[in-house]
Amino acid sequence: MKLATYKDGSRDGQLVVVSRDLSSAHYATGIAGKLQQALDDWGFIAPQLQDLYEALNQGKSRHAFPFDPQRCMAPLPRAYQWADGSAYINHVELVRAARKAEVPETFYSDPLMYQGGSDDFLGPCDDVVVPNEAFGIDFEAEVAVITGDVKMGSTPEQALEGVRLLMLANDVSLRNLIPSELAKGFGFFQSKPATAFSPVAVTPDEVGDAWQGGRLHMTVQSTWNGRRVGMCEAGPEMTFSFGQLIAHICKTRNVRAGSIVGSGTVSNKGVEKDGRMDWPKGYSCIAEKRAIETIQDGKPSTEFMKFGDTIRIEVKGRDGQTVFGAIEQTIAAPV
Amino acid sequence: MKLATYKDGSRDGQLVVVSRDLSSAHYATGIAGKLQQALDDWGFIAPQLQDLYEALNQGKSRHAFPFDPQRCMAPLPRAYQWADGSAYINHVELVRAARKAEVPETFYSDPLMYQGGSDDFLGPCDDVVVPNEAFGIDFEAEVAVITGDVKMGSTPEQALEGVRLLMLANDVSLRNLIPSELAKGFGFFQSKPATAFSPVAVTPDEVGDAWQGGRLHMTVQSTWNGRRVGMCEAGPEMTFSFGQLIAHICKTRNVRAGSIVGSGTVSNKGVEKDGRMDWPKGYSCIAEKRAIETIQDGKPSTEFMKFGDTIRIEVKGRDGQTVFGAIEQTIAAPV
Secondary structure, three states: OEEEEEOOOOOOOEEEEEOOOOOEEEEOOOOOOOHHHHHHOHHHHHHHHHHHHHHHHOOOOOOOEEOOHHHEOOOOOOOOEEEEEOOOHHHHHHHHHHOOOOOOHHHHOOOOEEEEOOOOOEOOOOOEEOOOHHHOEEOOEEEEEEEOOEOOOOOHHHHHOOEEEEEEEEOOEEHHHHHHHHHOOOOOOOOOOOOEEOOOEEOHHHHHHHEEOOEEOOEEEEEEOOEEEEEEEOOOOOOOOHHHHHHHHHOOOOEOOOEEEEOOOOOOOOEEEOOEEEOOOEOOOHHHHHHHHHHHHOOOOOOOEOOOOEEEEEEEOOOOOEOOOOEEEEEEOOO | OEEEEEOOOOOOOEEEEEOOOOOEEEEOOOOOOOHHHHHHOHHHHHHHHHHHHHHHHOOOOOOOEEOOHHHEEOOOOOOOEEEEEOOOHHHHHHHHHHOOOOOOHHHHOOOOEEEEOOOOOEOOOOOEEOOOHHHOEEOOEEEEEEEOOEOOOOOHHHHHOOEEEEEEEEOOEEHHHHHHHHHOOOOOOOOOOOOEEOOOEEOHHHHHHHEEOOEEOOEEEEEEOOEEEEEEEOOOOOOOOHHHHHHHHHOOOOEOOOEEEEOOOOOOOOEEEOOEEEOOOEOOOHHHHHHHHHHHHOOOOOOOEOOOOEEEEEEEOOOOOEOOOOEEEEEEOOO
8 A cells, every 4th residue: 555644734744545556645534643653553554544545546435635745744754763774885885986995894794874863854845955055965865664663683584574664765965064974983963964755655565576575676766957867776786675774773672663764875886888887777866976977087077966956756667657656856045 | 840651551651740759640641641742732731731740749639649660661752863962072082092092173162963763762660671791781871851843053042942851861882882883984873772761851940050051960870780880960061062962953954842862971070189080970881980990000890781780870959859760770681
């Protein structure tokens, strides 16, 4: 099934069930008012939402209305956890190669993750408000999952059982704040403003066998200012599966229902072409493009985002239909 | 007023109002079922809770019952944000001096903070369950605040207005996991298991002029296995106020109601005595004691906590009465 959260002026919005083709929706009122409530009691509430979803798809629900992504908050407008991995090691390799740094051997066996802020997420069509263009505004197209409860000490296989919903994320990064922040040693903070999520979150069965081994075997499309810059495969090159990422968190603590776990920037290896490396699938963040430019030309030539720039992130199924709806945001100065 | 959350089998527990002397309590049912709900609509709900608090203190509330900290969850059992500072620069100086590292000049003007997990907090008397003693189990006695909404770009003065409640925290750390984790560059993750909080959270007026300049001018007592090891002053040596810590978060994002912000380990400077440094106020985490031993004797002699060890963290008022109740935890292996 597909779920979204409609803006209603409240902090958590209103849970809606969305039809498979994203054409219509229906309030889940009477079943669960908000998504966290459904996640807290998934075994009991999910089947009821599923019934409503099936009725909606069959055109049998009485109070259906046209679905409008513009009215969406993030599926979980605020969450108790946002833990983001950097699971595509190719991304790490490129960024490090650009600054002539080695990738430590352990990075291939031990996932890189950071704890993000989760009190103020952005809806899929909300502006990305940044105080200053000079902060180096970048998008990051990612796959994310929402979990149920996963116990401390769970294996990757057990952890994978805890995946309830899949969605897309735009993990906005302020690149020029990162070097000094990471140099302090405590990780990201000011360099990671509010993250945005796709209009709908979907249960894994919605993507069929594209959800395999804890990876989403689909293509993440990134379109910057109307120009397609990324058609990146999210599946085969994801070094650590979502099961591994969740198990990484669980090593020393429980993961509780409604935790969001991200894949990190989706990234594909380059290919050699006429003696020169090429990245035909493009990029899912500008930092990677700049890393490639630095490796090839000695310096980056693509600039970060400016106020007024737009970013669109989407995944389409084999039938050409959008799966999660599109993240479509504009970069904006504070009002 | 003083607020706590009673265990009732649910994820968020039941909000209770607790009398000033912590002797009695009263369910806040009918006003707000849980603390997050009160924080979401503080202007409307807080005055009603205050009325109940006053009736309770006057012995006029009908359904009061004896308050039992053992029945408490964390005041906010799960939160949308847990951002922990390291605001006592003396702590940073000691830990760095022990490994012969300099404290960068910027550390005196730019707060050090990390984003923690907030989906699974511990109640004040819950066991600290750690998979392995060899992880280097340490307590960290801290002061923490719960905020309302604070806008992006707020000044420290504006941010301070957002402080709703004060409490104590035991920010458990797994010291032996820290070096390799921080070396990865993305900050703490597995080295920070679930944090515990004091039985009650109190509004700043409860501590009178001890809440001054965004600092709690009171003594944090830490008792490890029944031995008083810390009587640390939380006020004067807090390099960054809570206003500054919250404003640090707000530089690039909004802080939303129910965010918890921590001070980091409360720490006081040593004094010279007969030509040798002494730390008469003791310590609020074992790592600091070990740093002092390393500086003075070349190596640490105090070991980290073992299964069965206990830690008690408390603040008493001038009248000798406990302000927040005591955090009283036992270190335990997983069942």
